[in-house]
Amino acid sequence: MxxxxxxxxxxxxxxxxxxxxxxxxxxxxxxxxxxxxxxxxxxxxxxxxxxxxxxxxxxxxxxxxxxTVNVTKFFRNIETFETLEKDIIPKIIKNKNNSSRDIIKVWSAGCSSGEELYTLTILFLEALEKSGKQYKLLVQGTDIDRKSLTKARIGRYRSENVKSIRKDLLEKYFENDGTYYHVKPHVKEHVKINHLDLSSDFDRLSITYELILCRNVVIYFNKDVKQALFMKFYNMLQKDGFLVLGKNESITGDALCHLENVNISERVYKKTLHGKITD
Ligand SMILES: C[S@@+](CC[C@H](N)C(=O)[O-])C[C@H]1O[C@@H](n2cnc3c(N)ncnc32)[C@H](O)[C@@H]1O
Known part of the structure; x- marks a missing residue:
């Protein structure tokens, strides 16, 4: 053999x-x-x-x-989150219809133990508060690794894991019991966490998102799986929606024609065509 x-x-x-x-x-x-x-x-x-x-x-x-390497951290690659905070999130809020029934939908694809998911939720809650808008917020987290998903659902982190969170945000969004920092319930109520294999056929997720983060996940995928996934992301983005990849990742294949790179260093792409593309 x-x-x-x-x-x-x-x-x-x-x-x-x-x-x-x-x-x-x-x-x-x-x-x-x-x-x-x-x-x-x-x-x-x-x-x-x-x-x-x-x-x-x-x-x-x-x-x-x-x-399924699970390494992650809050505000991982801080410049990416600064771009989201200063540029992308305000645009997403501005593009909404002004109706308080409007929902902002965000997806952390490959969310690991939840740090990226909660970082995003906190940044959106901060921005919504600043804007005075009453939009609802849904932050979806998915991963293939069930152990990580359990940690994400619990939302409990050791002090060494929350060092990268600004002190004011830590106090506002976490409860400290002396040993652990717990994500507060009012943050968790915006979050939904599900098991999902990104290499599978996941059309059952039929909603569309304003923002998808898929960082440090596709780096291990083969070319075909990666390119098929980028097209799925394209189809699952709303008009003018954004996709953010990891610092060492970039879009390849057909999706490149439909997702414009709007921030090269932070790997931010914007949906440029609006129709659903099936193959
Ligand atoms: C290195 S972590 C990245 C976590 C987070 N996105 C970040 O950048 O900090 C990669 C995650 O991708 C997940 N993953 C790997 N293969 C996957 C697949 N086929 N479907 C969904 N998640 C997958 C792993 O379980 C792991 O939690």
């Missing part, structure tokens, strides 16, 4: 046992992650590692954790 066949066997085990399709990831990325697990488990090679995976549920979960 070649190493390529072994990798296929490993992918099949993950699909059968965890219903997780590794086809979305770049081969080089999978190999790097698997090699790290081979070293950490002292199995020595892929053949022995597969034998371990077949009988050890905990190692399956370790590999899954290693593949």
């Amino acid at each position: 070649t190493e390529q066949d072994r990798l296929l066997t490993l992918k099949k085990i993950i699909l059968d046992k965890l219903n997780f399709d590794l086809g979305q990831y770049k081969e080089s990325y999978i190999e790097r992650r698997v090699n790290t697990r081979i070293n950490l488990t002292h199995t020595g090679n892929l053949h022995e590692y597969i034998k371990l995976l077949e009988k050890d549920q905990a190692e399956l979960m370790n590999l899954m954790d290693s593949l």
Whole structure:
């Protein structure tokens, strides 16, 4: 059996046992992650590692954790959030109809343990307060990793994790119990958190958003999955809606014709055409 066949066997085990399709990831990325697990488990090679995976549920979960890297933080890449705060969010609020029934809908795609999601919610609540507008706010968070989603739903963070939050915002939007900082209920009431695999067919999310953040997620996806996802994002954006990618990511493929790069360094794109594009 070649190493390529072994990798296929490993992918099949993950699909059968965890219903997780590794086809979305770049081969080089999978190999790097698997090699790290081979070293950490002292199995020595892929053949022995597969034998371990077949009988050890905990190692399956370790590999899954290693593949879906969950690193995140509040106000990660602060300049991106400054751009959102000063430029993008005010535009989104200004573009609304002025009816208090209007809902601003925002999506953190690949939200991990919630830091990005709550950062966004706080910035929108601040901007709405400043503008005096009564719009409703919905911030949707999705991720493939259920453990991270549970953390996001709980919304409880250690003091070292909230260091990047401005003191006034920390006091206003979090409750400190001496050990943890808890996101206040009035923030959580704007937030909805769901499991979603971005590489799957997720047309069931039929609402459209003013702003989608998908940062530090697609970097691991293969070209086809990435390009299909960008088109889905395009279709799920409202007229004049914005998409923000991670600092090292950019749009490729057909979506490039319909999403104009309005801030190159912060990877902010704006929807330029309004029709739904199906293929
Ligand atoms: C590095 S974190 C980024 C978190 C946050 N967006 C940020 O930039 O701070 C990447 C997240 O993408 C999620 N992820 C990876 N593959 C995914 C997929 N196919 N569908 C949905 N989420 C995925 C991981 O579980 C992880 O929580």
